[in-house]
Amino acid sequence: MPIHTMTRNAADNAYFHRDFHGIFSLGIDYLHERYGVGAVVDYLRRFALHFYSPLIEILREKALDAVAEAFMKTYRDENALELLRFERNDNEMRIYVDQCPAVTYMRENGAIPSRYFSLTSSVLWETVCQAAGLGYRMLSYDPATGRAEHLFFQSDSHETRGKTP
Secondary structure, eight states, rough: OOOOOOOOOGGGGGOOOHHHHHHHHHHHHHHHHHHOHHHHHHHHHHHHHTTTHHHHHHHHHHHHHHHHHHHHHHHHHHTTTGGEEEOOSSEEEEEEEEHHHHHHHHHHTTOOOTTTTTTTHHHHHHHEEEEEEEEEEEEEOOTTOOOOOEEEEEETTTTTTTTOO
């Protein structure tokens, strides 16, 4: 009987990591229970500055275009591109997430997302944008579905900075 060999590399496989979000949510709860919400925020800020440093450099060059590309890449990787909507002018962009695939996946598998799960978006994007010279606000978030509205803006040209529009 002949022996058949199949060679595969990790790069040959589609990257799909929804279980990561459940573990991340548990980690957030652990930090909160042991050290408080300040520790969660501090961790997420440090994580964002380290992990997303390449994105920060791209945002410095391409600003709002790079934000849109980053969202589209993430949601394409999650097979959920249809859940995004964009509204944009020269100085700002609103991104509407109709439903978060991570929250949906956790709930479908019996996990309850951390009550601080929204911070994995709001703190991360605020930190990344601040480092890149952009402004950011999470305008709404529904913990049941992960439905959210994000506002990104050129920080030097947005008159309502720090206020909810």
